[in-house]
Amino acid sequence: MKRNSRLSSTLHILVHMAETQEHTLTSEQLAIFIHTNPVVVRRTIAGLRDAGIVTSSRGHGGGWQLGRAPEKISLAEISAALGETLLPFSTEPESPGCLVEQAVIAALDDFRVEAERLLAEKLSRITLADLAADFHRRYALIGVTSHAV
Protein backbone atom coordinates (compact mmCIF):
# COMPACT_ATOMS: atom_id res chain seq x y z
CA MET A 1 0.00 0.00 0.00
CA LYS A 2 1.55 3.23 -1.12
CA ARG A 3 1.07 6.71 0.09
CA ASN A 4 -2.33 8.29 -0.42
CA SER A 5 -3.72 5.21 -2.07
CA ARG A 6 -6.05 4.57 0.82
CA LEU A 7 -9.14 5.44 -1.16
CA SER A 8 -8.32 3.17 -4.09
CA SER A 9 -7.17 0.35 -1.82
CA THR A 10 -10.35 0.59 0.20
CA LEU A 11 -12.50 0.59 -2.90
CA HIS A 12 -10.62 -2.45 -4.12
CA ILE A 13 -11.48 -4.23 -0.88
CA LEU A 14 -15.09 -3.12 -0.91
CA VAL A 15 -15.75 -4.27 -4.47
CA HIS A 16 -14.36 -7.67 -3.54
CA MET A 17 -16.73 -7.66 -0.59
CA ALA A 18 -19.59 -6.72 -2.90
CA GLU A 19 -18.69 -9.75 -5.01
CA THR A 20 -18.95 -12.11 -2.04
CA GLN A 21 -21.89 -10.72 -0.12
CA GLU A 22 -23.08 -14.16 0.95
CA HIS A 23 -20.16 -14.71 3.31
CA THR A 24 -17.62 -12.77 5.34
CA LEU A 25 -14.04 -12.05 4.38
CA THR A 26 -11.32 -11.95 7.02
CA SER A 27 -8.83 -9.13 7.40
CA GLU A 28 -6.23 -11.60 6.25
CA GLN A 29 -8.04 -12.31 2.99
CA LEU A 30 -8.67 -8.63 2.38
CA ALA A 31 -5.04 -7.86 3.09
CA ILE A 32 -3.96 -10.20 0.31
CA PHE A 33 -6.02 -8.26 -2.22
CA ILE A 34 -4.15 -5.06 -1.56
CA HIS A 35 -0.78 -6.59 -0.71
CA THR A 36 -0.56 -5.50 2.87
CA ASN A 37 -1.25 -7.08 6.23
CA PRO A 38 -4.38 -7.64 8.31
CA VAL A 39 -3.71 -4.96 10.89
CA VAL A 40 -3.41 -2.28 8.26
CA VAL A 41 -6.71 -3.41 6.79
CA ARG A 42 -8.50 -3.28 10.13
CA ARG A 43 -7.07 0.10 10.89
CA THR A 44 -7.96 1.47 7.47
CA ILE A 45 -11.56 0.33 7.35
CA ALA A 46 -12.36 0.84 11.03
CA GLY A 47 -13.92 4.15 10.09
CA LEU A 48 -16.16 2.45 7.53
CA ARG A 49 -17.61 0.29 10.26
CA ASP A 50 -18.44 3.33 12.34
CA ALA A 51 -20.18 4.76 9.28
CA GLY A 52 -22.20 1.59 8.76
CA ILE A 53 -20.61 0.89 5.39
CA VAL A 54 -19.23 -2.43 6.60
CA THR A 55 -19.84 -4.69 9.59
CA SER A 56 -17.32 -6.83 11.39
CA SER A 57 -17.71 -9.88 13.59
CA ARG A 58 -15.25 -11.77 15.71
CA GLY A 59 -14.54 -15.40 16.36
CA HIS A 60 -15.10 -18.45 14.19
CA GLY A 61 -16.55 -17.51 10.82
CA GLY A 62 -16.07 -13.87 11.65
CA GLY A 63 -14.76 -11.19 9.35
CA TRP A 64 -16.11 -8.35 7.26
CA GLN A 65 -19.23 -7.78 5.21
CA LEU A 66 -20.89 -4.84 3.53
CA GLY A 67 -23.27 -3.05 5.87
CA ARG A 68 -25.83 -2.46 3.13
CA ALA A 69 -26.40 -3.00 -0.58
CA PRO A 70 -23.63 -1.74 -2.89
CA GLU A 71 -26.22 0.47 -4.62
CA LYS A 72 -26.60 2.36 -1.37
CA ILE A 73 -22.89 3.01 -0.80
CA SER A 74 -21.45 6.05 -2.55
CA LEU A 75 -17.80 6.95 -2.97
CA ALA A 76 -18.54 10.20 -1.17
CA GLU A 77 -19.50 8.30 1.98
CA ILE A 78 -16.48 6.06 1.71
CA SER A 79 -14.11 8.95 1.24
CA ALA A 80 -15.64 10.78 4.18
CA ALA A 81 -15.50 7.67 6.38
CA LEU A 82 -11.82 7.30 5.58
CA GLY A 83 -11.28 10.82 6.83
CA GLU A 84 -9.71 11.81 3.55
CA THR A 85 -9.56 15.45 2.62
CA LEU A 86 -10.56 16.02 -0.99
CA LEU A 87 -8.43 19.16 -1.24
CA PRO A 88 -4.82 19.00 -0.09
CA PHE A 89 -3.98 22.54 0.94
CA SER A 90 -4.32 24.13 4.34
CA THR A 91 -5.22 27.71 5.13
CA GLU A 92 -4.31 28.14 8.76
CA PRO A 93 -3.37 31.68 9.68
CA GLU A 94 0.31 32.06 10.41
CA SER A 95 0.48 35.83 10.68
CA PRO A 96 -2.59 36.82 12.68
CA GLY A 97 -3.39 40.42 11.96
CA CYS A 98 -1.84 40.53 8.51
CA LEU A 99 -4.58 41.78 6.20
CA VAL A 100 -2.85 40.35 3.15
CA GLU A 101 -2.94 36.92 4.69
CA GLN A 102 -6.57 37.39 5.66
CA ALA A 103 -7.45 38.20 2.06
CA VAL A 104 -5.55 35.15 0.83
CA ILE A 105 -7.18 32.83 3.33
CA ALA A 106 -10.63 34.20 2.62
CA ALA A 107 -10.22 33.55 -1.10
CA LEU A 108 -8.82 30.05 -0.61
CA ASP A 109 -11.47 29.12 1.92
CA ASP A 110 -14.23 30.26 -0.42
CA PHE A 111 -12.68 28.21 -3.16
CA ARG A 112 -12.29 25.20 -0.93
CA VAL A 113 -15.84 25.20 0.36
CA GLU A 114 -17.19 25.43 -3.15
CA ALA A 115 -14.74 22.85 -4.49
CA GLU A 116 -15.46 20.35 -1.75
CA ARG A 117 -19.14 20.70 -2.35
CA LEU A 118 -18.62 20.05 -6.05
CA LEU A 119 -16.36 17.07 -5.55
CA ALA A 120 -18.55 15.49 -2.90
CA GLU A 121 -21.52 15.90 -5.20
CA LYS A 122 -19.68 14.14 -7.99
CA LEU A 123 -18.49 11.33 -5.73
CA SER A 124 -21.94 10.84 -4.30
CA ARG A 125 -23.16 9.86 -7.77
CA ILE A 126 -20.78 6.91 -7.99
CA THR A 127 -21.72 3.82 -6.00
CA LEU A 128 -19.98 0.57 -5.22
CA ALA A 129 -22.53 -1.09 -7.48
CA ASP A 130 -21.25 1.00 -10.38
CA LEU A 131 -17.72 -0.22 -9.77
CA ALA A 132 -18.90 -3.81 -9.45
CA ALA A 133 -20.82 -3.47 -12.72
CA ASP A 134 -17.72 -2.15 -14.46
CA PHE A 135 -15.77 -5.07 -13.07
CA HIS A 136 -18.34 -7.47 -14.53
CA ARG A 137 -18.09 -5.75 -17.87
CA ARG A 138 -14.34 -6.19 -17.87
CA TYR A 139 -14.68 -9.78 -16.76
CA ALA A 140 -17.10 -10.59 -19.60
CA LEU A 141 -14.80 -8.87 -22.06
CA ILE A 142 -11.85 -10.98 -21.00
CA GLY A 143 -14.00 -14.06 -21.43
CA VAL A 144 -14.96 -13.06 -24.97
CA THR A 145 -11.37 -12.24 -25.80
CA SER A 146 -10.26 -15.61 -24.49
CA HIS A 147 -12.77 -17.35 -26.73
CA ALA A 148 -11.74 -15.25 -29.70
CA VAL A 149 -8.03 -15.92 -29.20
Add this chain to the structure above:
Amino acid sequence: MKRNSRLSSTLHILVHMAETQEHTLTSEQLAIFIHTNPVVVRRTIAGLRDAGIVTSSRGHGGGWQLGRAPEKISLAEISAALGETLLPFSTEPESPGCLVEQAVIAALDDFRVEAERLLAEKLSRITLADLAADFHRRYALIGVTSHAV
Protein backbone atom coordinates in the same frame (compact mmCIF):
# COMPACT_ATOMS: atom_id res chain seq x y z
CA MET B 1 5.62 27.48 7.21
CA LYS B 2 3.48 24.47 7.89
CA ARG B 3 2.71 21.46 5.84
CA ASN B 4 0.78 21.94 2.63
CA SER B 5 0.51 25.65 3.14
CA ARG B 6 2.74 26.34 0.19
CA LEU B 7 -0.07 27.73 -1.89
CA SER B 8 -1.31 30.15 0.75
CA SER B 9 2.22 31.17 1.73
CA THR B 10 3.10 31.83 -1.88
CA LEU B 11 -0.05 33.86 -2.42
CA HIS B 12 0.78 35.85 0.67
CA ILE B 13 4.17 36.68 -0.80
CA LEU B 14 2.79 37.47 -4.22
CA VAL B 15 0.16 39.88 -2.94
CA HIS B 16 2.85 41.71 -1.01
CA MET B 17 4.81 41.87 -4.26
CA ALA B 18 1.75 43.19 -6.05
CA GLU B 19 1.57 45.94 -3.42
CA THR B 20 5.14 47.03 -4.08
CA GLN B 21 5.45 46.66 -7.80
CA GLU B 22 7.70 49.70 -8.13
CA HIS B 23 10.66 48.01 -6.44
CA THR B 24 12.06 44.57 -5.75
CA LEU B 25 11.73 42.59 -2.55
CA THR B 26 14.54 40.36 -1.35
CA SER B 27 14.13 36.75 -0.32
CA GLU B 28 14.90 37.91 3.18
CA GLN B 29 12.05 40.40 3.21
CA LEU B 30 9.66 37.88 1.71
CA ALA B 31 10.74 35.29 4.25
CA ILE B 32 9.72 37.58 7.08
CA PHE B 33 6.16 37.81 5.74
CA ILE B 34 5.66 34.07 5.98
CA HIS B 35 7.88 33.45 9.00
CA THR B 36 10.46 31.29 7.37
CA ASN B 37 13.92 31.83 5.92
CA PRO B 38 15.23 33.12 2.60
CA VAL B 39 16.35 29.78 1.19
CA VAL B 40 12.92 28.27 1.65
CA VAL B 41 11.42 31.25 -0.17
CA ARG B 42 13.79 30.91 -3.11
CA ARG B 43 13.19 27.21 -3.34
CA THR B 44 9.44 27.62 -3.13
CA ILE B 45 9.04 30.32 -5.76
CA ALA B 46 11.75 29.10 -8.12
CA GLY B 47 9.02 27.40 -10.14
CA LEU B 48 7.14 30.68 -10.42
CA ARG B 49 10.13 32.27 -12.06
CA ASP B 50 10.30 29.50 -14.62
CA ALA B 51 6.62 30.13 -15.33
CA GLY B 52 7.18 33.86 -15.79
CA ILE B 53 5.02 34.77 -12.82
CA VAL B 54 7.92 36.45 -11.04
CA THR B 55 11.38 37.63 -12.04
CA SER B 56 14.51 37.63 -9.93
CA SER B 57 17.72 39.59 -10.17
CA ARG B 58 20.98 39.28 -8.31
CA GLY B 59 23.39 41.73 -6.77
CA HIS B 60 22.84 45.19 -5.38
CA GLY B 61 19.20 46.19 -5.55
CA GLY B 62 18.31 42.70 -6.66
CA GLY B 63 15.39 40.63 -5.48
CA TRP B 64 11.98 39.61 -6.73
CA GLN B 65 9.23 41.27 -8.70
CA LEU B 66 6.05 40.19 -10.42
CA GLY B 67 6.66 39.09 -13.98
CA ARG B 68 3.46 40.72 -15.24
CA ALA B 69 0.42 42.63 -14.02
CA PRO B 70 -1.51 41.01 -11.14
CA GLU B 71 -4.62 40.99 -13.36
CA LYS B 72 -2.80 38.57 -15.64
CA ILE B 73 -1.77 36.11 -12.93
CA SER B 74 -4.37 33.50 -11.97
CA LEU B 75 -4.32 31.17 -9.01
CA ALA B 76 -4.47 28.27 -11.43
CA GLU B 77 -1.13 29.25 -12.92
CA ILE B 78 0.40 29.77 -9.51
CA SER B 79 -0.82 26.42 -8.26
CA ALA B 80 0.49 24.69 -11.36
CA ALA B 81 3.85 26.46 -11.13
CA LEU B 82 4.19 25.28 -7.54
CA GLY B 83 3.74 21.73 -8.75
CA GLU B 84 0.82 21.25 -6.41
CA THR B 85 -1.65 18.49 -7.10
CA LEU B 86 -5.23 19.66 -6.67
CA LEU B 87 -6.43 16.16 -5.78
CA PRO B 88 -4.52 14.23 -3.15
CA PHE B 89 -5.13 10.59 -3.98
CA SER B 90 -3.08 8.31 -6.19
CA THR B 91 -4.32 5.54 -8.45
CA GLU B 92 -1.23 3.57 -9.29
CA PRO B 93 -1.92 -0.07 -10.01
CA GLU B 94 -0.64 -2.35 -7.28
CA SER B 95 -2.16 -5.60 -8.47
CA PRO B 96 -1.63 -5.63 -12.23
CA GLY B 97 -4.13 -7.98 -13.79
CA CYS B 98 -6.78 -7.63 -11.09
CA LEU B 99 -9.96 -6.61 -12.86
CA VAL B 100 -11.47 -5.25 -9.68
CA GLU B 101 -8.56 -2.91 -9.28
CA GLN B 102 -8.80 -1.90 -12.92
CA ALA B 103 -12.44 -0.98 -12.47
CA VAL B 104 -11.61 1.05 -9.35
CA ILE B 105 -8.75 2.88 -11.02
CA ALA B 106 -10.80 3.62 -14.11
CA ALA B 107 -13.54 5.19 -12.02
CA LEU B 108 -11.15 7.23 -9.90
CA ASP B 109 -9.18 8.41 -12.90
CA ASP B 110 -12.33 9.54 -14.66
CA PHE B 111 -13.33 11.38 -11.54
CA ARG B 112 -9.93 12.93 -11.15
CA VAL B 113 -9.64 14.18 -14.70
CA GLU B 114 -13.04 15.80 -14.48
CA ALA B 115 -12.41 17.18 -10.99
CA GLU B 116 -9.05 18.67 -11.92
CA ARG B 117 -10.59 20.33 -14.93
CA LEU B 118 -13.31 21.83 -12.75
CA LEU B 119 -10.95 23.03 -10.05
CA ALA B 120 -8.45 24.49 -12.48
CA GLU B 121 -11.27 26.32 -14.20
CA LYS B 122 -12.40 27.78 -10.90
CA LEU B 123 -8.89 28.79 -9.90
CA SER B 124 -8.23 30.37 -13.27
CA ARG B 125 -11.00 32.87 -12.55
CA ILE B 126 -9.26 34.24 -9.47
CA THR B 127 -6.32 36.58 -10.07
CA LEU B 128 -3.73 38.16 -7.84
CA ALA B 129 -5.47 41.46 -8.53
CA ASP B 130 -8.63 40.08 -6.93
CA LEU B 131 -6.72 39.21 -3.78
CA ALA B 132 -5.03 42.61 -3.74
CA ALA B 133 -8.42 44.30 -4.13
CA ASP B 134 -9.81 42.32 -1.22
CA PHE B 135 -6.80 43.34 0.82
CA HIS B 136 -7.51 47.00 0.03
CA ARG B 137 -11.12 46.57 1.04
CA ARG B 138 -10.04 45.14 4.37
CA TYR B 139 -7.51 47.88 4.81
CA ALA B 140 -10.08 50.60 4.17
CA LEU B 141 -12.47 48.94 6.58
CA ILE B 142 -9.92 48.93 9.36
CA GLY B 143 -9.28 52.60 8.66
CA VAL B 144 -12.99 53.41 8.96
CA THR B 145 -13.28 51.36 12.12
CA SER B 146 -10.32 53.17 13.62
CA HIS B 147 -11.97 56.53 12.93
CA ALA B 148 -15.25 55.32 14.36
CA VAL B 149 -13.64 54.04 17.52
Add this chain to the structure above:
DNA sequence: GTTTCATGTAACTAAGTTAGTTACGAGTGG
Protein backbone atom coordinates in the same frame (compact mmCIF):
# COMPACT_ATOMS: atom_id res chain seq x y z
C1' DG C 1 39.10 45.63 -9.17
C1' DT C 2 37.46 44.99 -4.71
C1' DT C 3 33.65 45.01 -1.75
C1' DT C 4 28.98 44.25 -0.80
C1' DC C 5 24.65 42.46 -1.62
C1' DA C 6 21.67 39.25 -3.66
C1' DT C 7 20.18 34.91 -5.85
C1' DG C 8 21.10 29.64 -7.03
C1' DT C 9 21.80 25.40 -5.29
C1' DA C 10 23.67 21.41 -2.99
C1' DA C 11 23.90 18.92 1.22
C1' DC C 12 22.56 17.98 5.56
C1' DT C 13 19.28 17.93 9.79
C1' DA C 14 14.95 17.75 12.22
C1' DA C 15 10.20 16.95 12.45
C1' DG C 16 6.13 14.91 11.07
C1' DT C 17 3.37 11.36 8.68
C1' DT C 18 2.15 6.85 7.54
C1' DA C 19 2.61 1.96 6.37
C1' DG C 20 4.18 -2.04 8.31
C1' DT C 21 4.96 -5.11 12.23
C1' DT C 22 4.62 -7.35 16.71
C1' DA C 23 2.10 -8.38 20.60
C1' DC C 24 -1.69 -9.19 23.18
C1' DG C 25 -6.46 -8.52 24.89
C1' DA C 26 -11.27 -9.68 24.08
C1' DG C 27 -15.13 -11.74 22.02
C1' DT C 28 -17.24 -16.01 19.54
C1' DG C 29 -18.35 -20.60 18.17
C1' DG C 30 -17.18 -25.53 17.86
Add this chain to the structure above:
DNA sequence: CCACTCGTAACTAACTTAGTTACATGAAAC
Protein backbone atom coordinates in the same frame (compact mmCIF):
# COMPACT_ATOMS: atom_id res chain seq x y z
C1' DC D 1 -11.07 -25.40 26.38
C1' DC D 2 -9.42 -24.33 21.98
C1' DA D 3 -9.14 -22.24 17.61
C1' DC D 4 -10.19 -18.25 15.24
C1' DT D 5 -10.94 -13.39 14.48
C1' DC D 6 -11.25 -8.59 15.38
C1' DG D 7 -9.51 -4.33 18.32
C1' DT D 8 -5.84 -1.77 19.56
C1' DA D 9 -1.55 -0.17 21.49
C1' DA D 10 3.26 0.34 20.76
C1' DC D 11 7.07 0.33 18.13
C1' DT D 12 9.93 0.60 13.63
C1' DA D 13 11.15 1.98 9.00
C1' DA D 14 10.55 4.71 5.06
C1' DC D 15 9.41 8.81 3.13
C1' DT D 16 8.43 13.76 2.75
C1' DT D 17 9.33 18.37 3.61
C1' DA D 18 10.72 22.54 6.11
C1' DG D 19 14.61 24.45 7.96
C1' DT D 20 19.57 25.33 7.99
C1' DT D 21 24.39 25.87 6.59
C1' DA D 22 27.64 26.69 3.23
C1' DC D 23 29.37 28.30 -0.80
C1' DA D 24 29.41 29.53 -5.77
C1' DT D 25 27.73 32.94 -9.11
C1' DG D 26 26.44 37.35 -10.61
C1' DA D 27 25.66 42.45 -10.34
C1' DA D 28 25.99 47.08 -8.65
C1' DA D 29 28.54 50.55 -5.85
C1' DC D 30 32.67 52.52 -4.67
